[in-house]
Amino acid sequence: MLTLGALSKLFKDGSGLRGMWSNPLIRRVFLEDLTNFVFGKDELLALQNLINAESSDIVEVLEYVSYAIQAVSRKERVAQAKNDTFKKLSDSEKEFLEFVLSKYIETGFKELDQEKLPH
Structure with missing residues (x-):
């Protein structure tokens, strides 16, 4: 072990x-x-x-x-990635991604599993 x-x-x-x-x-x-x-x-x-x-x-x-890399919260991680990603999306795509990311912040990486988001 x-x-x-x-x-x-x-x-x-x-x-x-x-x-x-x-x-x-x-x-x-x-x-x-x-x-x-x-x-x-x-x-x-x-x-x-x-x-x-x-x-x-x-x-x-x-x-x-x-x-010894300081842990970053899911909320901080989303905020860091959001600016660049959102520039390329339509309003409806942003709305959907906001929903998915809010669930990710709440519950973690399992929200982004292939079984939940197959396509």
């Missing part, structure tokens, strides 16, 4: 972790592997609570533990 110190060996660097996390299919497999071989869901949630990152995704927790 791996330890916290060994987490950083699962991915090359913070951008490698982000790359895996940004693809919903790879993210699902990564989380299954992480849960099966490293930490279960309860341990990951305990880590999240330990660093006061309850409003952040697990990827933020892993970055913090592995690379």
Whole structure:
């Protein structure tokens, strides 16, 4: 079984972790592997609570533990990405994306899973 110190060996660097996390299919497999071989869901949630990152995704927790990168809340993450993304969208697309992102802020990355947003 791996330890916290060994987490950083699962991915090359913070951008490698982000790359895996940004693809919903790879993210699902990564989380299954992480849960099966490293930490279960309860341990990951305990880590999240330990660093006061309850409003952040697990990827933020892993970055913090592995690379001492400060966790950013989902709300902050959305605000950072929103400006560039929204410039390219129509009003109806913006409205839909606002709805999806509000659910993401509330509940986390599982709101963006392929099963919920297949198309």
